[in-house]
Amino acid sequence: MTMETVLSVKPFLAVLVSLVVIPFIVVSRTQNMRESWTFIAGTIKFLLVLSMLPLVLKGKSVVYTVVQIFPDLGIAFRVDAFGMLFALVASSLWIVTSIYSLGYMRGLDEHSQTRYYSFFAVALSATIGVAFSANLLTLYLFYEMLSLATYPLVTHHQDRSARTSGRKYLFYILGGSIGLALPAMLITYHFTGTLDFAAHGVMAGHVNSGLALVLSLMFLFGFAKVGIMPMHSWLPAAMVAPTPVSALLHAVAVVKVGAFSVVRVFTGIVGVDTLATFHINEIICTIAAITVVVASLIALSQDELKRRLAFSTIGQLSYIILGVGLLSASGMTGGMLHIAMHAFGKITLFFCAGAIFCATGIKNISQMKGIGRQMPITMTAFLIGSLSVVGLPPCGGFISKWYLVVGTIESGQMLLLLVLLGSSFLNAAYFFPVFYNAFFLSEPEMTFENRVEEAPIWCVVPLTITAGISMVLFFYPQPFLNLAKLAVQSINGG
Amino acid sequence: MVNTLPALVIIVPLLAALVVAAAGFINKRACFPIAVGALSVSFLGAAALLVRVVNTGVAIEYRFAGWAAPMGIVYVIDHLSALVLVVITAVALVNLVSSKQTIDREFKDKEGAFLSLYVLFTAGLIGMTATGDAFNLYVLLEIASLSGYALIGLGKTRAPLATLNYLFLGTIGATFYLLGVGYLYIATGSLNMADLAAILPGMQNSGIVLFAFIIMLSGLFVKMALFPVHGWLPGAYSQSSSAAAGLIAPLTTKVTVYIMVRICLNLFSVDYTFHHLNAGDILVWVAIATIVFGSLSALAQTDYKKMLTYIIIAEVGYMVGGFFLGNRMGMSGAILHIVNDAVMTLCLFMAAGIFLWKTGTEERGDLKGLFGSMPFTMAGFVLAGLSIIGVPPTCGFFSKWYLVSGGIAAGQYAFVAALIFSSLINAVLFFRLFEISYFEPFADHHHGSDKSAGHGGAGAVIREAPMAMLVPFLFVSIMLLVLGIYSGRIVTNIIHFAIPAGVI
Numbered sequence: 001m002t003m004e005t006v007l008s009v010k011p012f013l014a015v016l017v018s019l020v021v022i023p024f025i026v027v028s029r030t031q032n033m034r035e036s037w038t039f040i041a042g043t044i045k046f047l048l049v050l051s052m053l054p055l056v057l058k059g060k061s062v063v064y065t066v067v068q069i070f071p072d073l074g075i076a077f078r079v080d081a082f083g084m085l086f087a088l089v090a091s092s093l094w095i096v097t098s099i100y101s102l103g104y105m106r107g108l109d110e111h112s113q114t115r116y117y118s119f120f121a122v123a124l125s126a127t128i129g130v131a132f133s134a135n136l137l138t139l140y141l142f143y144e145m146l147s148l149a150t151y152p153l154v155t156h157h158q159d160r161s162a163r164t165s166g167r168k169y170l171f172y173i174l175g176g177s178i179g180l181a182l183p184a185m186l187i188t189y190h191f192t193g194t195l196d197f198a199a200h201g202v203m204a205g206h207v208n209s210g211l212a213l214v215l216s217l218m219f220l221f222g223f224a225k226v227g228i229m230p231m232h233s234w235l236p237a238a239m240v241a242p243t244p245v246s247a248l249l250h251a252v253a254v255v256k257v258g259a260f261s262v263v264r265v266f267t268g269i270v271g272v273d274t275l276a277t278f279h280i281n282e283i284i285c286t287i288a289a290i291t292v293v294v295a296s297l298i299a300l301s302q303d304e305l306k307r308r309l310a311f312s313t314i315g316q317l318s319y320i321i322l323g324v325g326l327l328s329a330s331g332m333t334g335g336m337l338h339i340a341m342h343a344f345g346k347i348t349l350f351f352c353a354g355a356i357f358c359a360t361g362i363k364n365i366s367q368m369k370g371i372g373r374q375m376p377i378t379m380t381a382f383l384i385g386s387l388s389v390v391g392l393p394p395c396g397g398f399i400s401k402w403y404l405v406v407g408t409i410e411s412g413q414m415l416l417l418l419v420l421l422g423s424s425f426l427n428a429a430y431f432f433p434v435f436y437n438a439f440f441l442s443e444p445e446m447t448f449e450n451r452v453e454e455a456p457i458w459c460v461v462p463l464t465i466t467a468g469i470s471m472v473l474f475f476y477p478q479p480f481l482n483l484a485k486l487a488v489q490s491i492n493g494g
Numbered sequence: 495m496v497n498t499l500p501a502l503v504i505i506v507p508l509l510a511a512l513v514v515a516a517a518g519f520i521n522k523r524a525c526f527p528i529a530v531g532a533l534s535v536s537f538l539g540a541a542a543l544l545v546r547v548v549n550t551g552v553a554i555e556y557r558f559a560g561w562a563a564p565m566g567i568v569y570v571i572d573h574l575s576a577l578v579l580v581v582i583t584a585v586a587l588v589n590l591v592s593s594k595q596t597i598d599r600e601f602k603d604k605e606g607a608f609l610s611l612y613v614l615f616t617a618g619l620i621g622m623t624a625t626g627d628a629f630n631l632y633v634l635l636e637i638a639s640l641s642g643y644a645l646i647g648l649g650k651t652r653a654p655l656a657t658l659n660y661l662f663l664g665t666i667g668a669t670f671y672l673l674g675v676g677y678l679y680i681a682t683g684s685l686n687m688a689d690l691a692a693i694l695p696g697m698q699n700s701g702i703v704l705f706a707f708i709i710m711l712s713g714l715f716v717k718m719a720l721f722p723v724h725g726w727l728p729g730a731y732s733q734s735s736s737a738a739a740g741l742i743a744p745l746t747t748k749v750t751v752y753i754m755v756r757i758c759l760n761l762f763s764v765d766y767t768f769h770h771l772n773a774g775d776i777l778v779w780v781a782i783a784t785i786v787f788g789s790l791s792a793l794a795q796t797d798y799k800k801m802l803t804y805i806i807i808a809e810v811g812y813m814v815g816g817f818f819l820g821n822r823m824g825m826s827g828a829i830l831h832i833v834n835d836a837v838m839t840l841c842l843f844m845a846a847g848i849f850l851w852k853t854g855t856e857e858r859g860d861l862k863g864l865f866g867s868m869p870f871t872m873a874g875f876v877l878a879g880l881s882i883i884g885v886p887p888t889c890g891f892f893s894k895w896y897l898v899s900g901g902i903a904a905g906q907y908a909f910v911a912a913l914i915f916s917s918l919i920n921a922v923l924f925f926r927l928f929e930i931s932y933f934e935p936f937a938d939h940h941h942g943s944d945k946s947a948g949h950g951g952a953g954a955v956i957r958e959a960p961m962a963m964l965v966p967f968l969f970v971s972i973m974l975l976v977l978g979i980y981s982g983r984i985v986t987n988i989i990h991f992a993i994p995a996g997v998i
Contacts, residue, residue, distance in 0.1 A: 067979055068982070069981065071982070073982075074982075075887070140886065148880070148885065155933070158932065159936060162933070163933050167925075175918060175921075178883070178884070178914065178917050179914055179918055182884075182914070186895065189899065190899060
């Protein structure tokens with residue numbers, strides 16, 4: 001690959017800024033001061049990421065080596081189009097989520113907020129670290145850092161159910177990364193002699209079909225954050241966390257780190273050519289398609305709103321894997337784009353779930369009858385978020401789904417096309433009743449007797465913003481679409 | 495000055511042991527500074543030697559009293575021994591500095607005896623590492639062992655019994671080693687390692703040499719607590735006092751592994767060990783059994799110090815298995831793990847010492863609420879745990895990196911599986927402890943006020959360990975990260991020169 005590179009410390013700074021700010025968060029004397037530090041770090045991080053966007057859009061990549069651990073391998077960053085796409089999503093949504101945390105955590109008077117904000121900052125550092133990794137070792141390092149930083153957030157309530165969920169979380173996430181991804185990484189390193197991400201992967205010519213298949217599956221299941229079945233059940237369990245955690249981490253950062261890692265390894269390490277020659281992509285697509293359908297069916301039966309959203313996320317993540325597994329230009333573009341589009345839609349839905357809980361204390365969908373008349377802004381945002389996740393205009397989700405559908409047709413995978421369309425119906429079937437019940441029931445059917453107010457302003461503003469962005473992305477998908485196209489170009493071309 | 499450094503590194507602590515013992519009768523307050531001073535000199539000397547060896551690339555030989563080998567006793571400081579010397583002196587020094595208060599409390603009026611034994615034990619280990627003479631090694635092994643028995647015997651109420659058990663097995667181990675040296679002397683007429691290494695290749699088919707090899711290694715296996723001759727270790731280490739455990743647990747097994755490496759590589763030669771005898775395969779399987787057994791036994795413990803002792807046994811399996819893979823990756827991993835595991839074990843036992851100091855027991859249930867009351871200690875403890883689990887960028891990850899790579903290169907996938915299995919068990923072990931200190935005692939309400947915006951949970955009062963314990967502990971836990979980052983450089987600049995060129 002003859003891609004021009006620019007040496008700059010910016011990627012490292014973007015990772016570091018949220019770690020550096022933690023001591024300030026801890027010693028802050030007032031809540032407002034503490035939260036200002038989060039916003040300062042979030043803004044700097046976002047601006048740092050943004051400042052590299054023009055270079056990346058010109059087809060250049062930004063590189064920086066932090067420390068050379070082995071003679072040919074170290075902790076190193078390389079910002080390319082795909083990494084930029086993910087980093088933009090994560091760093092921009094961190095700011096929005098921090099606003100939301102303000103309203104939610106104070107609204108519910110949660111304990112240990114200092115710890116909460118500190119580990120949130122660590123999690124964001126790790127997320128950006130994954131996005132900008134230049135090799136698999138660096139990616140693995142930040143992946144593990146994210147797993148561990150998220151644990152105190154998932155178990156924030158420190159009660160028995162938090163402990164149970166925490167165990168499940170560690171069992172799948174750490175078990176997967178140590179038990180499968182780590183040995184797969186070392187076996188790859190042994191056979192190929194490198195772990196640097198390359199445009200066409202590094203496995204071609206070094207491994208036979210059996211080994212390539214085994215390694216691909218070890219990575220797919222080992223990076224359990226992507227929630228491919230049967231490694232998915234940590235995600236519904238993790239819903240015990242405070243809602244801002246579920247929103248940013250379990251709709252955007254953590255789960256997308258899983259998807260990102262898998263895609264990165266498939267394209268940068270295994271290589272699309274190897275996937276195609278040994279027909280590994282067909283197996284991957286099949287596994288992803290099964291996850292899409294089964295997760296959507298399970299989501300139908302969930303009454304707790306956050307759990308329904310969690311199963312929806314499991315299905316949506318597999319769209320990303322499915323898209324990349326198609327190996328056609330449109331399919332891969334759609335898969336990568338879905339990281340961004342789904343993020344804005346799903347985070348809106350989680351914000352809404354949290355706002356409802358904050359205002360009314362209700363978690364179950366069956367108790368939300370008529371809630372739309374009491375909380376019109378929240379529920380309108382919920383509709384927009386649902387439209388985006390289902391993949392309907394005028395929302396961003398439509399664009400990524402469009403590319404995915406075109407991708408299946410390009411590859412001649414009619415069965416997968418049916419899966420995509422069928423699961424979209426299922427998505428609609430589990431989201432629209434919520435909205436319908438909220439607004440269109442007659443007076444006697446409503447379960448709301450007392451009037452409730454909208455959630456605190458700092459809960460409502462963020463969900464309006466993300467709902468707005470979801471719609472804007474339908475009309476102006478360019479920043480993300482161009483990045484996704486560029487990323488696919490560098491994988492297929494060169 | 496530089497030429498006498500190898501002698502100073504051992505003689506200073508050896509003499510200091512006597513001085514400390516004498517000072518114990520005259521002025522008890524002088525004991526501690528003398529011990530710290532002696533170990534500091536020893537540490538600086540070892541560090542200077544390592545720098546010199548790395549810079550010049552040539553081993554330093556020191557002849558005691560000017561007698562030439564093979565008649566006289568020589569000390570050989572090469573890449574391998576210099577590295578291990580630095581580890582021994584550093585661990586002994588840091589642990590001593592952090593144990594001042596524990597020693598004052600637990601050994602009231604016996605400081606002189608305890609510190610004298612402490613320094614003597616360290617001197618024994620230093621000598622074992624530096625000596626180039628197989629019999630001199632036995633003498634120093636006994637110095638270290640006897641002072642080690644005494645140090646452990648000074649521990650809790652059941653310590654004398656555990657020590658007796660250790661003494662029986664330890665003596666068998668040492669005697670086996672001595673017997674092996676005796677057979678070698680019969681066969682070759684020499685005790686000098688370099689001299690032996692020159693003679694032995696001509697006698698590869700000798701039954702006496704074979705028997706010497708087997709019995710020397712068996713003795714060392716007892717001393718390093720390889721499964722199934724590990725029985726003495728858990729009792730001895732868990733019954734000893736914090737200060738003694740922090741010295742003995744990180745070092746004894748590691749130095750014994752070093753002796754094993756030294757004997758196999760430089761005395762019997764790679765060719766004899768791996769090609770002529772083909773000892774690798776069976777010993778890797780013994781190592782696998784050790785890892786699995788150690789991990790599962792650790793899982794069964796409710797006393798966390800006892801749990802740590804079984805982790806040590808599993809880690810011995812890492813090193814023995816890695817070394818007997820017989821390739822450069824595996825051996826590098828084994829030697830790197832001597833360094834990394836010494837620091838990790840030190841860190842864990844220092845943490846155990848702090849917990850004991852604060853809570854008074856070693857039951858894991860008593861770790862309740864420590865994240866709130868001792869956030870800094872717990873941060874260090876979490877780092878140590880992550881290193882044992884093998885999370886990057888801690889040093890434990892990079893040991894595992896080399897060991898697993900070595901296993902893959904050798905096609906020993908059972909060893910790879912055992913390492914991964916052990917990592918997963920370690921994750922369970924440590925998160926079980928983290929859970930207790932994080933979740934318990936369960937609060938009645940979770941929406942407590944957070945107006946103070948301070949550390950930890952609502953209303954948690956920070957009651958950290960004394961600074962004199964906490965600062966060295968945090969230093970060691972940060973070293974876990976530093977060592978991790980420098981792992982690759984330690985291997986390429988030091989360890990690669992310690993492994994004979996023939997090993998690929």
